[in-house]
Amino acid sequence: MVLKVWLALFALLALTTTMAFVQLGSANLAIALAIAVAKAVLVLWFFMELKGSAGLTRAFAAAGFFWLLILIALTWADYSQRRDVRVPVTISSPRSP
Amino acid sequence: MSDRAASTEPGFQFADAAQAREVSTLGMWAFLATEVLFFGALIAAYFNYRIWYGDELIAAAGHTKIVLGTINTAVLLTSSACMAMAVWSQESKARRAACLWLAATAALGLLFVAIKSYEYLLEYREHLVPALDFDGARYGGATELFFTWYFCATGLHALHLLIGIGFVLFAAIAIARDRLPDGLSIRILGLYWHFVDIVWIFLFPLIYLAGRNG
Amino acid sequence: MSGPPPRNYFNATVGIRSWLLTTDHKRIALLYFASITFFFLVGGFAATLIRFELVTPGPTFASPDTYNRLFTMHGVIMVWFFLIPSIPTTMGNFMIPLMIGAKDLAFPRLNLASWYLFIAGGALTITSLLLGGIDTGWTFYEPYSTFYATGYVILAISGIFLSGFSSILTGLNFIVTVHKLRAPGMTWYRLPVFVWSTYTTSVILVLATPVLAMTLAMLLVERVFHVGIFSPALGGDPLLFQHMFWFYSHPAVYIMILPSMGLISEIIPVFSRNRLFGYHFVVWASIAIGVIGFLVWGHHMFVAGQALFASLAFSFLSYLVAVPSAIKVFNWIATLHNGWIRFSAPMLYAFGFIGLFTIGGLTGLFLAALAVDVHVTDTYFVVAHFHFIMVGGAVMGYFGGLHYWWPKISGRMYPEYWARFTAILAFFGFALTFTPQFIVGYLGMPRRYQSYPPEFQVWNVLSSAGASILAVAYALPVFYLGWSLLKGVRASPNPWNATGLEWDVPSPPPPENFERTPDVIRAPYQYEGGRALPQAKHV
Numbered sequence: 035m036v037l038k039v040w041l042a043l044f045a046l047l048a049l050t051t052t053m054a055f056v057q058l059g060s061a062n063l064a065i066a067l068a069i070a071v072a073k074a075v076l077v078l079w080f081f082m083e084l085k086g087s088a089g090l091t092r093a094f095a096a097a098g099f100f101w102l103l104i105l106i107a108l109t110w111a112d113y114s115q116r117r118d119v120r121v122p123v124t125i126s127s128p129r130s131p
Numbered sequence: 132m133s134d135r136a137a138s139t140e141p142g143f144q145f146a147d148a149a150q151a152r153e154v155s156t157l158g159m160w161a162f163l164a165t166e167v168l169f170f171g172a173l174i175a176a177y178f179n180y181r182i183w184y185g186d187e188l189i190a191a192a193g194h195t196k197i198v199l200g201t202i203n204t205a206v207l208l209t210s211s212a213c214m215a216m217a218v219w220s221q222e223s224k225a226r227r228a229a230c231l232w233l234a235a236t237a238a239l240g241l242l243f244v245a246i247k248s249y250e251y252l253l254e255y256r257e258h259l260v261p262a263l264d265f266d267g268a269r270y271g272g273a274t275e276l277f278f279t280w281y282f283c284a285t286g287l288h289a290l291h292l293l294i295g296i297g298f299v300l301f302a303a304i305a306i307a308r309d310r311l312p313d314g315l316s317i318r319i320l321g322l323y324w325h326f327v328d329i330v331w332i333f334l335f336p337l338i339y340l341a342g343r344n345g
Numbered sequence: 346m347s348g349p350p351p352r353n354y355f356n357a358t359v360g361i362r363s364w365l366l367t368t369d370h371k372r373i374a375l376l377y378f379a380s381i382t383f384f385f386l387v388g389g390f391a392a393t394l395i396r397f398e399l400v401t402p403g404p405t406f407a408s409p410d411t412y413n414r415l416f417t418m419h420g421v422i423m424v425w426f427f428l429i430p431s432i433p434t435t436m437g438n439f440m441i442p443l444m445i446g447a448k449d450l451a452f453p454r455l456n457l458a459s460w461y462l463f464i465a466g467g468a469l470t471i472t473s474l475l476l477g478g479i480d481t482g483w484t485f486y487e488p489y490s491t492f493y494a495t496g497y498v499i500l501a502i503s504g505i506f507l508s509g510f511s512s513i514l515t516g517l518n519f520i521v522t523v524h525k526l527r528a529p530g531m532t533w534y535r536l537p538v539f540v541w542s543t544y545t546t547s548v549i550l551v552l553a554t555p556v557l558a559m560t561l562a563m564l565l566v567e568r569v570f571h572v573g574i575f576s577p578a579l580g581g582d583p584l585l586f587q588h589m590f591w592f593y594s595h596p597a598v599y600i601m602i603l604p605s606m607g608l609i610s611e612i613i614p615v616f617s618r619n620r621l622f623g624y625h626f627v628v629w630a631s632i633a634i635g636v637i638g639f640l641v642w643g644h645h646m647f648v649a650g651q652a653l654f655a656s657l658a659f660s661f662l663s664y665l666v667a668v669p670s671a672i673k674v675f676n677w678i679a680t681l682h683n684g685w686i687r688f689s690a691p692m693l694y695a696f697g698f699i700g701l702f703t704i705g706g707l708t709g710l711f712l713a714a715l716a717v718d719v720h721v722t723d724t725y726f727v728v729a730h731f732h733f734i735m736v737g738g739a740v741m742g743y744f745g746g747l748h749y750w751w752p753k754i755s756g757r758m759y760p761e762y763w764a765r766f767t768a769i770l771a772f773f774g775f776a777l778t779f780t781p782q783f784i785v786g787y788l789g790m791p792r793r794y795q796s797y798p799p800e801f802q803v804w805n806v807l808s809s810a811g812a813s814i815l816a817v818a819y820a821l822p823v824f825y826l827g828w829s830l831l832k833g834v835r836a837s838p839n840p841w842n843a844t845g846l847e848w849d850v851p852s853p854p855p856p857e858n859f860e861r862t863p864d865v866i867r868a869p870y871q872y873e874g875g876r877a878l879p880q881a882k883h884v
Contacts, residue, residue: 098167
């Protein structure tokens, strides 16, 4: 079982690295993240034994990821809608006065 | 523990060993949830800057070493497989196998750190290290910001990995001497190790896979 | 009663090592109690100096720079070293195992480690203050705190970082304990509301604090290595710091208020001899506050440059979060109906809480309205709003709970008339301190300013006068509670005739809490005709 999961992880790694060189614009990030999620789910389900765990354990495992989504989603609500004009970066590593 | 009656030796608050095991497992998962949010905050910062900077940040990622990064990912995934084998061996009371699988896990972890260090060296030579001698003239736009984030994220990850390697080596030696302390469960150590792997699974595409086309 | 007291957690073993190396949750609670009382006095001292400075429009005794350091010290100490730990680490630590019928928390040694982390963090932060302090405000906004602030920012932030770990571990301990160590028969819906509230608080602690840890770590990296992460001149976005900071700091205010609300839910049934009205509503309202509380942080950034779309979303969600709080207030009041009300000190504090928290909560709605917020943000209106909740709410609840459980913790009764007088004095002192601040804030006086236009002076003088009354009301318990330890009447196991497992054990409890694991047969707060029906089966 461990061997099968390991092979699947390697296959996904090969896929994600290859896809990086295919120009798909904004879909690149989506695909890379989807593959990352797939790898993570394999590790969580089989290696971390969520497959045989109680519902409570799975809830604990999911909670962190779900809450992180809140942070990402609501900050996206700000950043996706801002049209700031940025100061050009002209200096590097200032010393404090 | 000495301030209570004899009936209150370690673990006295548990009804039985099974409950103690469930409690330890839940405790580790709760801790991992905090780590998800700890690393996650860093990743959220990355996403926001990616929206804000767009192509500049994506281009900045093109300066990372994708070959080394991919090899390192393979190393870490394999180390997780070894850890899973170690847990299975421990459960089957195959002491020698468990010890060897743990040693393999630690060795792969150390290999990851070695490769990462070499990457850092290359980046130093290319003047990509902020606060040291970052070449602002050569690398424009958001490169310095990206590499600040890169060193923070990979540095923190490496720190977590080193702590894990320490525990795994300790466990390997303890099992070899058949003196694994009661409080140290290989399964729970494995949860931590796999988590560090998952962090890298998400860092990998964000660091290495952007800015590779065109 | 005479003769030596029976064996309890306090006298079972002696010597400083048995205290500093204890894993008994009750002793750890006392260690925390001493620590947070110390920090409350430090933060309160800073407040005294602030109010003294604000008596005159110009400088009274402090320069603007000193004033900045004073309000920063007040905020940092009060938020992280008093309010956030206060109720969970003292009453939570002491009472949760008792209330669920357990012998200790799930991880007793981790509990002790939490306390040491807290002390270490406090030592670092206090040191930074002794060395001259910081002037960034407790919010550490960028890029001022990294590139321009003088003072010991790194030291102070390291201290906060450590105390954050302490609170994460405490929260983790409580969560696992409540899930796994409940006595037989203690189902989730038989848990007292204080346990539910502290459980919800613990979930917030575990999920929010790591984001603060990362935010502070990034701030430290920026300050130590002079790189840009949030600094505009180096390509960073200062608003990102604010997003990450407030993602934690808004749920943090629910960490501060939820345990206090739990205390009110404990006190009101006992002193009105009625079942808690709408127990399930109160429970689910606590959970709703905890969850929705994570969705509103942007209301601290309405004028900071946040996109209007995001501000609209956060404004709407902020209106939503007020609903469960209101539900709880209605249920507490409904509990009083047809009750047999005793105006004991805990009940007086609870009444003070309900009145003052309601006002604070309603003014939160004013602030959640975008147009109003543009006018009153960063004025004393905001200062008054959160002090009504934190001091009028959380601290009142803290004192109420302290008096309520004082017999159980110390084995002594406090002097009732002194306590009632203090509770009433605190209420009036508080009202005089902070009501003028609503007015002067609406009139336009900014916060964090050492000097102000002379037309605001009368309100500031009233506020400072109130503060001196409040200070007396906070000092009095030190004396009469201290007195009670030596001369107070010895308490019976259940002096209030309350339900709940904690009242089934002697006052003070023995080290192992229960001789036999309790067998729980009832829901909490079962009062019938004024008689208390205990939760556990009495053999």
